[in-house]
Amino acid sequence: MLPSPVTELAPAKINLALHVTGQRADGYHLLDSIVTFADIGDRLHFSASGEDVFSLSGRFSETLATEAGSNLVIRARDGLRSLLAAAGFETPPVAIHLEKNLPVASGIGGGSADAAAALRGLLRFWQAELPPADLARLALSLGADVPMCLQGTPLIARGIGEDLTPLPDLPRLALALGNPLCSVSTPQVFARLASKQNMPLPPLENGDWIRILPTLRNDLEAPARELAPQIGELSVLLDGEGSLLTRMSGSGATCFGVFASRAEADRAAARLQALKPAWYFQATTTVSGA
Numbered sequence: 001m002l003p004s005p006v007t008e009l010a011p012a013k014i015n016l017a018l019h020v021t022g023q024r025a026d027g028y029h030l031l032d033s034i035v036t037f038a039d040i041g042d043r044l045h046f047s048a049s050g051e052d053v054f055s056l057s058g059r060f061s062e063t064l065a066t067e068a069g070s071n072l073v074i075r076a077r078d079g080l081r082s083l084l085a086a087a088g089f090e091t092p093p094v095a096i097h098l099e100k101n102l103p104v105a106s107g108i109g110g111g112s113a114d115a116a117a118a119l120r121g122l123l124r125f126w127q128a129e130l131p132p133a134d135l136a137r138l139a140l141s142l143g144a145d146v147p148m149c150l151q152g153t154p155l156i157a158r159g160i161g162e163d164l165t166p167l168p169d170l171p172r173l174a175l176a177l178g179n180p181l182c183s184v185s186t187p188q189v190f191a192r193l194a195s196k197q198n199m200p201l202p203p204l205e206n207g208d209w210i211r212i213l214p215t216l217r218n219d220l221e222a223p224a225r226e227l228a229p230q231i232g233e234l235s236v237l238l239d240g241e242g243s244l245l246t247r248m249s250g251s252g253a254t255c256f257g258v259f260a261s262r263a264e265a266d267r268a269a270a271r272l273q274a275l276k277p278a279w280y281f282q283a284t285t286t287v288s289g290a
């Protein structure tokens with residue numbers, strides 16, 4: 001019997017805080033990051049096919065079309081298939097369609113979210129299982145953010161992103177996301193950091209989040225603003241809409257504003273979209289940790 005079709009959401013990742021605390025000998029930076037996930041993202045569809053096929057659609061698919069063969073989704077499929085084949089599972093050809101709704105190279109981990117969704121979706125499609133440690137190793141080999149995207153719930157990420165601690169009491173947040181649609185290169189942002197040894201996160205047990213979050217930082221924001229000055233303009237616009245806390249996510253250029261309610265986040269995103277029609281704005285409610 002042919003496998004049944006499967007659909008997976010690849011939710012946007014939001015770094016609510018990101019402290020760079022050191023650098024490994026291989027050049028990768030050590031992070032302390034509070035991460036949550038949006039209720040919006042890319043969408044992946046998996047269906048039976050005579051041969052492996054990969055197709056793209058969506059607002060941001062064009063930038064990826066020329067390098068479709070090296071897409072993280074393909075790398076995830078191939079990596080998973082070889083582990084599953086070694087474990088004796090059947091992995092018949094699959095048609096994968098990626099609906100690319102998230103801006104590319106934008107600090108909300110679109111590629112990592114897609115890779116994680118490909119792993120989750122293909123395990124369901126092929127009705128297969130892997131030991132969690134093998135899956136975690138494969139995820140990390142695809143990118144530092146892929147293990148956290150595989151988890152998909154609020155967490156603290158340490159190391160380069162592989163050391164994950166759940167944050168079940170992080171509340172749902174109403175956010176307006178904005179991006180001036182200038183893609184920012186993650187390695188270039190890390191390379192411009194003035195200091196690589198910054199204060200780690202303070203202890204966060206029983207977090208009074210609304211009080212604590214504003215006292216934290218994104219250490220990548222200053223170097224990203226040097227590369228893309230529009231980030232400063234975007235932050236001012238979010239503040240002007242009444243954001244309770246405005247900050248950049250990941251290596252940018254996406255910034256988020258935290259709003260008192262989803263209705264306020266919706267209004268802010270709609271007003272800013274009218275003001276800057278060529279930019280990306282999206283209201284979202286983040287997932288619950290419980």
Ligand SMILES: C[C@@](CO)(OP(=O)(O)O)[C@H](O)COP(=O)(O)OP(=O)(O)OC[C@H]1O[C@@H](n2ccc(N)nc2=O)[C@H](O)[C@@H]1O
Binds near residue numbers: 187
């Ligand atoms: C900065 C963060 C924060 O969550 O997010 P994004 O801006 O990508 O969303 C991540 O650490 C990005 O993770 P990810 O995008 O998966 O990174 P990778 O593909 O593994 O690495 C891309 C490049 O970024 C740099 N890099 C990445 C992660 C890290 N902890 N230290 C680094 O120095 C390295 O130069 C590496 O070659």
Ligand SMILES: Nc1ncnc2c1ncn2[C@@H]1O[C@H](COP(=O)(O)OP(=O)(O)O)[C@@H](O)[C@H]1O
Binds near residue numbers: 114115145
């Ligand atoms: N499915 C994918 N979605 C986005 N980018 C991808 C994908 N596959 C490979 N990439 C590559 O990964 C790079 C980082 O993209 P992305 O994950 O969107 O960045 P960020 O983590 O900063 O949001 C892009 O420049 C692109 O060339």
